[in-house]
Structures are given as structure tokens and as C-alpha cells.
Amino acid sequence: MTRRWRDLGLAGLGLIVLLLVPMLGAPPAIRDFIMFAMAYGLLAMSLNLLIGYTGLVSFGHAMFFASGAYAFGLAMQSGKFSIPAAFALAIAFTAVLALVIGAICVRLNEIYFAFLTLAFQMLIYNVILGWVSFTGGDQGLMGGIPRPKFLGIDLADRTQLYVFCSVLFVVCIAIMRQIVTSPFGYTLRLIRDNQERAAFLGIDVARAKLVCFVISACMASVGGILLALFVSGAYPNFGFWTTSGEAIFMILLGGSTVFLGPIVGTVILRILTDVTIAYTSHTELVLGIVILILVLGLRKGPLDVIAERLENRRQAKAQKVRDAADDASGKKP
Amino acid sequence: MDLEALMRCLGTGSCVVTQLTSGMIIGMLLFLIASGVTLIFGVLNVTNFAHGSLYMAGAYIALTLYQASGNYFIAAVGAAVAVGLLGVAFERLLMSKVYGSNVLMQLLVCYAVILISDDLVKIIWGPSGLSMGMPAEFRLPPLRFMGGVIPPFYLFMIAAAMVIGLALWLVIERTRFGKIVRAAAVNGPMVSALGIRVNLYYAAVFGIGSALAGAAGALAAPVRSLTPGMGFSILIESFIVTVIGGMGSIVGAFVAALLIGFTRSFGSIGFPLFVDGMMFLFMALVLIFKPSGLFGRPHR
Numbered sequence: 018m019t020r021r022w023r024d025l026g027l028a029g030l031g032l033i034v035l036l037l038v039p040m041l042g043a044p045p046a047i048r049d050f051i052m053f054a055m056a057y058g059l060l061a062m063s064l065n066l067l068i069g070y071t072g073l074v075s076f077g078h079a080m081f082f083a084s085g086a087y088a089f090g091l092a093m094q095s096g097k098f099s100i101p102a103a104f105a106l107a108i109a110f111t112a113v114l115a116l117v118i119g120a121i122c123v124r125l126n127e128i129y130f131a132f133l134t135l136a137f138q139m140l141i142y143n144v145i146l147g148w149v150s151f152t153g154g155d156q157g158l159m160g161g162i163p164r165p166k167f168l169g170i171d172l173a174d175r176t177q178l179y180v181f182c183s184v185l186f187v188v189c190i191a192i193m194r195q196i197v198t199s200p201f202g203y204t205l206r207l208i209r210d211n212q213e214r215a216a217f218l219g220i221d222v223a224r225a226k227l228v229c230f231v232i233s234a235c236m237a238s239v240g241g242i243l244l245a246l247f248v249s250g251a252y253p254n255f256g257f258w259t260t261s262g263e264a265i266f267m268i269l270l271g272g273s274t275v276f277l278g279p280i281v282g283t284v285i286l287r288i289l290t291d292v293t294i295a296y297t298s299h300t301e302l303v304l305g306i307v308i309l310i311l312v313l314g315l316r317k318g319p320l321d322v323i324a325e326r327l328e329n330r331r332q333a334k335a336q337k338v339r340d341a342a343d344d345a346s347g348k349k350p
Numbered sequence: 351m352d353l354e355a356l357m358r359c360l361g362t363g364s365c366v367v368t369q370l371t372s373g374m375i376i377g378m379l380l381f382l383i384a385s386g387v388t389l390i391f392g393v394l395n396v397t398n399f400a401h402g403s404l405y406m407a408g409a410y411i412a413l414t415l416y417q418a419s420g421n422y423f424i425a426a427v428g429a430a431v432a433v434g435l436l437g438v439a440f441e442r443l444l445m446s447k448v449y450g451s452n453v454l455m456q457l458l459v460c461y462a463v464i465l466i467s468d469d470l471v472k473i474i475w476g477p478s479g480l481s482m483g484m485p486a487e488f489r490l491p492p493l494r495f496m497g498g499v500i501p502p503f504y505l506f507m508i509a510a511a512m513v514i515g516l517a518l519w520l521v522i523e524r525t526r527f528g529k530i531v532r533a534a535a536v537n538g539p540m541v542s543a544l545g546i547r548v549n550l551y552y553a554a555v556f557g558i559g560s561a562l563a564g565a566a567g568a569l570a571a572p573v574r575s576l577t578p579g580m581g582f583s584i585l586i587e588s589f590i591v592t593v594i595g596g597m598g599s600i601v602g603a604f605v606a607a608l609l610i611g612f613t614r615s616f617g618s619i620g621f622p623l624f625v626d627g628m629m630f631l632f633m634a635l636v637l638i639f640k641p642s643g644l645f646g647r648p649h650r
Contacts, residue, residue, distance in 0.1 A: 305466035
């Protein structure tokens with residue numbers, strides 16, 4: 018219980034820090050950077066629920082990112098919904114989509130799972146590209162997304178949009194933290210570490226995986242909605258396989274064992290991309306080489322390595338304290 | 351939906367012949383790529399997500415060799431051999447380092463290789479699409495059959511793919527090499543304990559699978575346009591083929607590739623918007639009713 022309050026307190030603190038940024042007069046470029054990072058951060062964080070906590074390596078997570086963005090954008094462009102209603106609609110649509118795809122995929126072994134999610138993502142991507150009259154095809158959702166006022170909030174205003182996105186972002190992170198630390202979260206980790214044992218203990222493994230898959234898809238769709246609000250549109254590349262690849266890369270960069278690692282990874286990747294673009298047009302080449310160095314050299318994310326070192330040191334220190342206590346009480350071995 | 355057009359097509363010989371050959375073309379390309387994927391998966395138990403890049407490399411290398419030599423056959427064989435060697439290098443230098451670790455690491459290595467190879471192609475051959483054009487050897491008058499027109503190159507392509515597929519099947523099923531490979535697929539450490547250098551066989555299997563992709567690229571070069579991202583879309587379809595046919599089964603890959611090829615060619619007349627959906631429907635049905643695929647053995 019105390020941990021839960023501590024986490025909520027930290028979430029509140031994080032929100033305050035996020036909100037202070039524009040108030041302290043940060044340039045708009047920084048604010049835009051943070052908004053991008055929040056949208057993609059939610060994508061990476063939600064994917065890590067699957068990869069890091071459940072051991073489900075999905076290579077198609079961006080499809081839910083895109084479905085959130087498109088469903089929200091289309092609902093708003095129809096003019097029949099307020100922003101909260103379109104928001105709920107987009108998440109509900111994504112949940113149904115994830116339920117259908119997840120029901121087919123979660124029972125399969127991990128290699129099948131990886132490329133079936135990839136294949137379904139390409140199906141969705143092709144639908145977006147092909148259904149030009151509805152989605153605008155490769156041009157994306159044109160004409161902008163209308164943002165009528167609701168409850169006195171005007172999202173056309175950049176500062177209010179920033180506050181709105183920050184609140185949603187922190188709420189989603191807090192929800193994911195609660196899930197990870199709940200008994201269900203420990204069930205997921207048990208499934209990751211030993212699926213057979215989980216099944217023997219009476220856990221419905223397929224159902225737990227499916228629930229996790231749907232939750233994580235919903236969280237990704239919130240990221241997509243934030244991005245759609247931010248760029249005032251939705252584009253096919255939201256759901257392209259490279260976006261999924263980037264999300265996996267963010268997790269690797271940040272570390273999958275640290276809860277907030279994927280967000281750190283998102284920030285690192287965005288900075289890395291911005292820096293390489295400044296020097297060369299061959300960003301893909303540079304990113305590919307960085308991935309190979311990380312995977313073949315460290316075999317895990319940099320944050321994972323740091324977390325491991327810290328943990329080792331803490332244990333060594335605890336051992337030293339215990340030894341010292343033994344010495345003091347005269348019980349020499 | 352335009353099922354009427356499909357029925358009208360099925361009523362005329364020329365349309366049936368045209369669609370059958372174009373379906374065979376798609377199917378044979380898919381078969382060559384999918385059999386490489388399925389071979390590598392069956393023996394090494396890794397999925398090569400970068401297989402499409404090898405196909406792309408085959409197409410571009412064939413283009414350059416053809417422009418240099420003017421002989422399509424030299425270009426095709428050269429491309430297959432070169433891509434086979436690339437595959438061996440890829441396996442030895444990168445993939446073999448992540449065999450023991452989880453799928454995530456394999457996925458990331460393949461992702462990195464796709465990024466790097468797409469960018470390298472852009473640097474070497476330029477970002478815009480290229481085309482080889484019909485090779486000089488095949489600039490012959492088209493054959494006529496039941497009112498339909500068949501370019502000679504299509505026949506060569508189909509025959510070449512079938513010969514390669516048959517050779518592959520014979521090597522795996524009827525030779526000592528194939529026997530060791532099949533044994534390594536079941537229990538690698540045991541084969542190794544019998545004094546056989548399994549790593550060499552792993553590298554060889556990866557090389558053969560890559561050479562198949564390279565050959566597919568070389569065969570596709572005269573009839574497809576060459577773009578830096580060309581490997582990825584065909585990769586998805588070849589995955590669908592391996593799932594339907596059954597992982598590890600070359601016969602299954604052949605049957606499923608033809609199924610997908612004909613779905614594409616006839617579907618583009620009857621239900622153009624639903625072709626992709628149809629392929630996924632087939633795949634979903636197979637996964638629900640026979641998860642190991644039409645010709646696959648049940649998973650261990």
C-alpha cells in the first residue's frame with residue numbers, strides 16, 4: 018500500500034515537472050520535443066508491457082498506435098463527437114481490434130507471434146493505404162483535425178494542448194505502473210519466466226496474455242491519439258513496420274528491466290536521430306550500426322547494464338555491512 | 351467486389367491463361383523466398399526477418415552483373431552465388447552470435463540489417479526505382495496458347511524456379527548432406543557429438559537459403575522494378591506462405607506459394623480491394639484449424 022502511494026506521489030511530481038517546463042519559459046522547440054517524446058514514449062512503454070513483462074515479442078505494435086490516431090482523427094472529422102467521446106471511441110475501437118488479433122496470435126509460440134503481429138500490421142497498413150476515400154491513402158488524413166472546446170479546455174491553444182497531453186501521459190504511465198506492481202503484473206512475469214509453471218499453478222495463460230495484449234494496445238492507441246492531436250493529422254507511417262522497429266529499439270536503448278527505461282530510450286533515440294540528421298542523410302545506416310553494437314556488444318540495453326551494476330554494488334555493500342556486524346559481535350567464522 | 355468480371359475471365363481462354371501464368375510467376379518467386387525462410391527456420395530455429403534484404407540484394411546484383419556482362423544467365427547465377435556468400439557472412443558474423451538468446455535480440459539484429467542494407471542500396475544504386483528491362487536472350491516473340499499470350503521469359507522463370515525447388519528437395523531428402531542437415535534440425539548437439547562440425551552445416555544451410563532468395567531476386571529483376579524497400583513487402587507474403595504451408599516443409603511452401611499466387615492473380619480481377627484480406631483469411635483459418643500448417647509437423 019505504501020508503495021502504491023509512493024508511486025502516485027512520484028507520478029504527481031513528474032506531472033509537476035512536465036508542467037513547469039513551459040512555465041519556466043522553455044522555447045517552443047523543447048516543448049514540441051517533449052510532446053513527441055510523450056507520444057512515442059507511450060508506444061514504447063506499452064510495448065514493454067508485452068516484451069519486458071510478459072515475454073511476448075510483438076513486431077506489430079505500431080498498428081495500434083495508428084488505429085488510435087486514425088479512429089480519433091476520423092471521429093473528430095465526422096463532426097459528430099466531442100473530444101472525450103472521440104477519445105473513448107478510438108480506444109474502444111483499438112481494444113476490439115487488439116482482441117481479434119490477439120485471440121489469433123497469443124496461443125502461438127514466440128517466433129510465430131513476432132511475425133504474425135508483423136503481418137497483421139502490414140494488413141492494417143495496406144488497408145490505410147488502399148482505402149483512399151476513407152483514410153486519405155498515402156496522403157494521410159488531410160484537412161487537419163478539428164478541436165472544438167470542451168469543459169472549457171481549448172486544445173487549439175498550444176499550451177493547453179501541452180497540459181492536456183502531459184496529464185494524459187502521466188495518467189497512462191501511472192496506470193501501467195499499477196498494473197505492473199499488481200498481482201496480475203506478477204502473473205505476467207511468471208508467464209514470461211516459466212509458462213508451464215504458470216499453467217500448472219492454474220493460471221489461464223492464454224487469457225492473461227490476451228488481457229495484457231489488449232491493455233497494451235489501448236495504451237499505444239493513447240500515444241497515437243496524442244500524436245494525432247499534436248500534428249493535427251494521421252499518416253500511414255504511424256502504422257508502418259519501421260515504427261514498430263523503432264519502438265523495439267527504444268526499449269533496447271532504454272532497457273526493458275527498468276520500468277521507465279523505454280521513455281529514456283525514446284528520448285535517446287530522438288536525440289540520436291536529430292544529431293545524425295544534422296550530419297548525414299543516412300540515419301538508417303547509423304541507427305543500424307548502433308543497434309548491432311548494442312546487441313552484439315552489450316547484449317542488453319545500457320540502462321539494464323547500469324541497473325545490474327547498481328544492484329550488484331548494493332548487494333556487495335549489504336554483504337559488507339553484515340560481515341562488519343558479524344565481526345563486531347565477535348562471531349568470527 | 352466484381353465477381354462478374356471474374357466469372358467472365360474464367361469463361362475466356364486468353365484471360366485464364368494470362369492470369370494462370372501471372373499467378374505462377376508470383377507463386378514461384380514466393381516459393382523460392384519462402385523455401386529459404388522455411389529451410390533456415392527448420393534447421394536453425396531462427397526466423398530470418400532480413401530475408402527480404404537478400405532478395406533485394408539478388409535483384410540489384412543481377413542488374414549490375416547484367417549491365418556489365420550483357421548475359422542474363424551469368425548475371426542470375428552470379429547473383430545467387432554472391433547472395434549465398436553474403437548469407438554465410440551474415441550468419442557467421444551476426445546471427446550465430448544470437449542463437450542462444452531470445453527472439454528479441456534476433457529481431458533487433460535483423461532490423462538493423464534491414465536498415466543498413468536499405469541505406470547501402472540507396473548509397474550504391476540510388477534511391478529511385480531502377481529497371482532491368484527484358485534481357486536480350488528473351489526478346490523473342492511471345493508464345494500463344496489457347497488465345498492467351500505468354501512471354502518466353504515467364505516460362506523460363508517458372509521452369510527455373512521448379513528446377514531449383516526440385517534440386518533443393520533432392521538435396522535435403524536424398525543426399526548425405528541433407529541427412530546430416532535434417533539430423534541437426536532435430537538435435538544439433540547430438541550430431542555435433544558424433545564428430546560432425548555442425549556450425550559448418552548451419553552456415554551452409556543459411557547460405558543455401560540466402561542463395562534461393564538471391565536467385566528469386568535475379569529472376570524478379572526483369573519483371574519487377576527495383577527499389578530500396580522491395581524486400582519487405584515480399585517478406586510478409588513469404589511469411590504467410592510459410593505459415594500456411596507449415597514451417598520447415600518445402601512441399602508445403604510450394605503448395606502455399608501457388609495458392610497465394612493464384613489468389614493474387616485471380617483476386618485482382620474479382621476482388622481487388624480484398625486480395626490482402628483474403629491471404630490473411632487463409633492464414634487465420636490455417637492457424638485456427640491446423641496451427642502447424644498444411645504440411646508441417648506439429649511443434650515440439
